[in-house]
Amino acid sequence: MTLACYACDPAQSRGRHYPQAPALTRTEYQRDRDRIVHSTAFRRLVYKTQVFVNHEGDLFRTRLTHSLEVAQLGRSVARSLRLNEDLVEAIALAHDLGHTPFGHAGQDALNDCMTAFGGFEHNLQSLRVVDHLEERYPQFDGLNLTFETREGILKHCSRSNAQVLEMKEPGGVGLRFLDGTQPSLEAQLCNLADEIAYNAHDIDDGVRSGLITLEQLEAVALFDDFRREALAEYPQLQDAAHGRRLLYEATRRMLTAQVHDVIAATTAAVETAAPTSVAAVRQQAPLVQFGPDMRLKSQALKTFLLHQLYRHPQVMQTMNQAQTIVHELFKAYLEQPQEMGEGFLARAEAAAGAPDPLSASARVVADYIAGMTDRFAAREHKRLTGVKLL
Known part of the structure; x- marks a missing residue:
């Protein structure tokens, strides 16, 4: 596949903190992906909470399975948009490396503990993992990833922490949080793929746990549209014995519709902005996006999950x-x-x-x-x- 002119080209990467000779059989972003997959922090994700603590059930998502689902969704969309799939995969697999145990509850608690010492941000911690905390190489700490992968990992950052990063690395990954520019389209795509993935799999895990029901989800248009569509095509799924199949079919259709919506909306935004390079992308408003209707429906689903699942008493x-x-x-x-x-x-x-x-x-x-x-x-x-x- 020929990359679009505004996609990240590994041959044009801004490079690594510590220069290294090119790999014989891999691009720079493939090399990043492989380093991430072999890292200790990546393996630990299998026992880190997404919503449900690991011992509550063997089939609930963990940070590892979530990261794999983000990578799969990201690659699918990247291929259609002619973006760099390998960079998208590397960012997706690394984006949660800094997450604490116990999901967002653990993050909030650790941030509370660190209030007097600069706070705690899991995105910034993911960057610390790949820049400093992994100890695998004799020449340097961290994984020595490319700028583009590191930029995508740091999808959020407070201004104060960005200023610290900018002092240590002038013109580096913290600058965009100070000057209002955007990251690469690959980084933008991972951010949205993250949202699509957790909305879908949290429905699945929520129903599997018994904390939310298919009947409750009838109030959520983004899901219920596809539940009714599935029932119209497969009336036998009305039987309660096929509830799991109905859940899977509706979720599959919802994911497909969201992917197609992102591709269409982003293609239109890119055509309007007409960037001719990665540098031009950085000067635009975010270009990877949902269409207006899908954005509203996705937000409604997030609100439902917040109140019915994430804040469930159990x-x-x-x-x-x-x-x-x-x-x-x-x-x-x-x-x-x-x-x-x-x-x-x-x-x-x-x-x-x-x-x-x-x-x-x-x-x-x-x-x-x-x-x-x-x-x-x-x-x-x-x-x-x-x-x-x-």
Whole structure:
């Protein structure tokens, strides 16, 4: 496939922090993808919460399966838009590497713990993972990924953190959050593919868990349109015994419609903006998008999931326990850094010589907790407190 003139060309990459000779059989973005897949942080995603804590069921999504679904959706759309599929895949597989255990509840708890020390942002943590925390190479820390992959990983960033990044890396991945420019179309696509994927699979997991029902989903136009369409074509799915097949068929049709909508809306936006290069894309408003009707329906689905699933009392009870675990782990490690793993203890000892030793020590603790899986965090909490919460 010939790439569009506004797609990222690996031969024109802005490169890596540490220059390396090209690979013989792979492009620069394929090389990034492979480094991500082989990283320790990527493997840990299999035991990190999406909505349901891992031990609540073997078939619920985890951060790993979510990342794979984002990559699949992203590649499908990228192919139709003639964008770089390998870059989309690399960004998608890496976008949640910095997520804490216990999903957004763990992230919120860790951010609360870090309020006095610069806060915690999981997108920024994903960048820290690939830039600093992975230890796989003798020449450098991190994975030494290309600028374009790193830019896509950092899809959100506060202004204050962007200013810190810009001081350390002038003109780097933090600049767009200061000057209002946009990332590559590949990065924009991953952001939207993320939304499409979690809306769909959270419906599936929510129904599987019994916390939401197909009857409740009749109030959600984006889903119900395709439920009724599926029933019209396959009346036998009306039988309650086929509820799972009806759920899958409606979800499949919903995903297909969203993908087609993104392709059509983005194609129209690109034709109107007529960018002739990646640099021109950066000067435009975001171009990867839903059409107006799909955007409204997608937002309505997100609102439904927020109130009916993410804030369901059963989910909230588990997440409250998870937040207690994170808060108490943070306090314990800050007071007793020797309880952390050997490598992090060494970093905590080195932090004592920093200009602001308490902030430096807190960041080491945050890095340690953010890297934990759900079950390791729960086990560590029980070891340190004697209390089993999850």
